[in-house]
Amino acid sequence: MLDRIKASIVSLAPAEQRVAKLVLGDPRSFANLPVRELAELAHVSKPTVVRFCRSMGYDGLSDFKLKLAGSVSEGVPFIHRSVDADDRTGDVLVKVIDNIVAALLRYRNEASAVPMDRAAEVLASTHRTGRRIEFYGAGNSGIVAQDAQHKFFRLGMSCIAYSDGHMQVMGATLLAPGDCAVIISNSGRTRDLMDACDIARRNGATTIVITASGSPLASAGHIHLAADHPEGYDRYSPMVSRLLHLAIIDILATSVALRIGGARLQPILREMKNNLRNKRYA
Known part of the structure; x- marks a missing residue:
């Protein structure tokens, strides 16, 4: 609902634009305030507030408020x-x-659980057969790839992360059927990552892509895990996209760990933690 208001704001009359900005600035308050106060805050008349609601496709102010309250109920x-x-x-x-x-x-x-389930099963199968997993990313996505290596390495999986385009191409060239390449990209338009994905796929490796829907990379892999968010990929310092990618990696790692089974993992993780104790101050 709020996304639609933001997209429509340029087509509204100036007075209705002020009402729209009031909604976007504090939707919770807008849903609770009477029309008189809303009109005063937006510096418009009461009929203009109602007219804005109808311009957005709602029956009136009451209907608009009801839908608005529902859209922000998640917090x-x-x-x-x-x-x-x-x-x-x-x-x-x-x-x-x-x-x-x-x-x-x-x-x-x-998010759909279907591609996530497929990706987790492929990664777990790669672990069961002792095959190789490689994570590719560039820039901020390269950091996510390193985090993925850390998560899956602790599960006893043979994996590595590359953020250098040349290393990605060389690594993809050495992959074979049964191996898996996970390619992470905010834009889905990075040439090096596209090249590595194509090479890995030609060599028979399963390719999992974590990227925006509709991007070239989204259709280049075997399994696409959509990472769609309101942050443009051309931002100077992406934040939301990076955290969303990290969350997807956590979901994958947890799902794979469940498939491996606690009976196999717990002794390894317990020993790893014990061996790390002398690295910390008491």
């Missing part, structure tokens, strides 16, 4: 709230966290 607005130049630290704190939580909740509500 945060489902919209990417940009940080403004004059925001205070407290404003930044709220906006950044709201962005993160909104993206994660949206993913929880919209």
Whole structure:
């Protein structure tokens, strides 16, 4: 609902735009305030508030408020709230966290378990047969690939992460049937990652891609785990996308661990933890 308002705002009359900005600025308050206060806050007339609601396709203010309350009932607005130049630290704190939580909740509500289940089964099968898993990513996605290696390495899996394009191409060239390549990309348009994915697939390895829907990479792999979010891939410092990718890796790692079984994993993890004790101060 809020995404639709944001997309439609440029086509509204100036007075209705002020009402739209009031909704986007604080949807919870808008859903609870009477029309008189809403009109005062937006510096418009009461009929303009109602007219805005109808312009957005609702029967009137009451219907709009009811739907708005439902859309924010998860606890945060489902919209990417940009940080403004004059925001205070407290404003930044709220906006950044709201962005993160909104993206994660949206993913929880919209993600399909079917491709995730397929990906987890492929990775678990790769572990059972003793084959190799390679994680590829560039930039921020390269950091996610390293985190993935750390997660799956602890499960006793033979894996490695590459963030260098040349290493990715060389690694993909050495993959074979039974191996698996996991390619992580925010934009899904990075040439090196596309090349590595194509090479791995030609060599018979199963390719799992974690990227935005509709991107070239999304259709290049065997299994696509959609990572869609309101943050543009051309941002200078992606935040939400990176955290969403990390969450997807955590879901995959947990699902694979369950398939391996606690009876096999727990002794290994327990011994690993005991061996690390002397690395910490008492």
